[in-house]
Amino acid sequence: MATGLATPLTPHGGRRPTEGAPVVFELGGVNVSYGTHRAVRDVSMDIHEREITALIGPSGCGKSTVLRCLNRMNDLVPGASVSGKVAYRGADLYGADVDSIEVRRRIGMVFQKPNPFPKSIYDNVAYGLRFGPDRLSRSDLDDRVEAALTSAALWDEVKDKLNSSGHALSGGQQQRLCIARAVAVRPDVVLMDEPCSALDPIATAKIEDLMQKLADEFTLVIVTHNMQQAARVSDRTAFFTADTDSEGVRHGRLVEYDATEKIFNRPADQRTEDYISGRFG
Amino acid sequence: MSTTDTTDTTAKTTETGHRSLLVKQGNAGARAVKNRFATGVLTAAMAIAVVPLLLIIWEVTRRGIGAIHWDFFTTDEPSYRQEGGYRAGFVGTAYVMGGAILMSVPLGLATAIYVVEYGRETRAGRRLSDLIRFFTDVMTGIPSIFVGLFVYGFLVSSTGGLGQGFNAFAGSVAIAIIMLPIVARSSEEMLKLVPDEWRNASYALGASKSRTVLTTVLPAAAPGLATGSMLAVARGAGETAPLIMTILGSQYLVSSYFEGAQGAVPLQIYRGARQQFEAGIERAWGGALSLFLLVLILVVLARWLGSKANKLK
């Protein structure tokens, strides 16, 4: 077992888990397989409301896989199967009568590579609103688009060119457009899979600021390869790693899940300490 | 430095003492010769391939241009006189192609959407998709006269068929059968070019599959889909053999779509070119030139749309 690190390795952003925050996701013994390959084994963790939960770990340890379980994007991967308990606000996310479309309206997602549609900025943000439950009038739609772009800190940069293509924006702007598109439908949770890995440090800083603001309104779960980022932005951190079993097959598993400040300063597991101190991974 | 085979007289070393880039080493000389030789051979081959094409264009234009004036499109063909044109053929071709487009494009597009968007989900779907792909490939290779024969036997002939006689609809069915695999196959390729990340973005917003296809995939692929359909139209518009067996041909305007032998430009060319007098033969060249221009316009339009499709990515 690791003893506490003498000096903190990474500056901690100061966020701390909220005492008694309601549980949004409860994972119990979750396994995910692609075909016969069990990619993730026995993951149990609770994700809390209006917190930022970071998933970190070396490449291939199953962070994205776990993240995609939370909005059932794995349903779209042929051969993928999920077992174990995934409860969202107390109800089984994979229950027989749960509609994956409804799931994804409540639990939005931002991808690693900015992926705006080949449509105008306006139409990108309005996309999910046009087929939502509420029939919006033209002016309501305008308001929702503006509100979403404002909460993604993009409104001022694009308000004069809402009709130009989303692809004409810079990478960082495109990613904020994707965030605007996700929050426009007013989800409960926003999942982000390495949202900054394609961005430069300035664009990254903007998105990190944005995450802090979004956490007032939404529950965020982010995957990141950047440990400083996890330390800066998150309340809790889950460290995953991949074990190789006797047959040489790699299985991802959750090593340690705790308050971010604790993971980065006093990790309980040697492997966590090795990873965050850069000795492995 | 000792192995350097210099063909250059400039300094071998730069001011910094490094070997100059201008120093040619080893087999550089031989390589340059080979390269020039290969370029020469390929250029010649291309020139030879282009010659027949240029000759065709030249000949069609030279002999057909005299026939083309306003009357050529607005009057019917007399059996002997100087004047007259291919109105019956142009209208008939429009009828036949209109019907063929309405049948083959939606069906071909639907096939491609099934194969790309739905067929990949289940194992049975993948099998069916493979089967569909196999049959579209086979259909692409079927000689068009067989298609004509099939439609003749099925719709036109009264012995064993439905006995409807020659009519434009039968021609549309035949041309649609020829166009269908082209539309299906090219649309499939175009839909595959749409990156999955856009589909995923749509699903992640709670869109259903059908909505994703309608509002994300199809608009993104639209220019490419139009390109494929236009190339199919260009191919179908010049078909002759299946039309002989389905619409027979007519010198005079026929307004009915479902009844009676119908004209078409390729058929008028076929008959006109065998007439014994100059005016008839010139009209045939005129018809050929108009068809050629139609196909040329379609292909240029298709390429232009296609280049826009490529820019999307």
Ligand SMILES: Nc1ncnc2c1ncn2[C@@H]1O[C@H](COP(=O)(O)OP(=O)(O)OP(=O)(O)O)[C@@H](O)[C@H]1O
């Ligand atoms: N669509 C898929 N089909 C088959 N196997 C997959 C698929 N996606 C992921 N895997 C496998 O699951 C395991 C975990 O992958 P995952 O993408 O979740 O890792 P990750 O932690 O997100 O890695 P990275 O940091 O590189 O993004 C890997 O062994 C990978 O090969």
Ligand SMILES: [Mg+2]
């Ligand atoms: Mg990943």
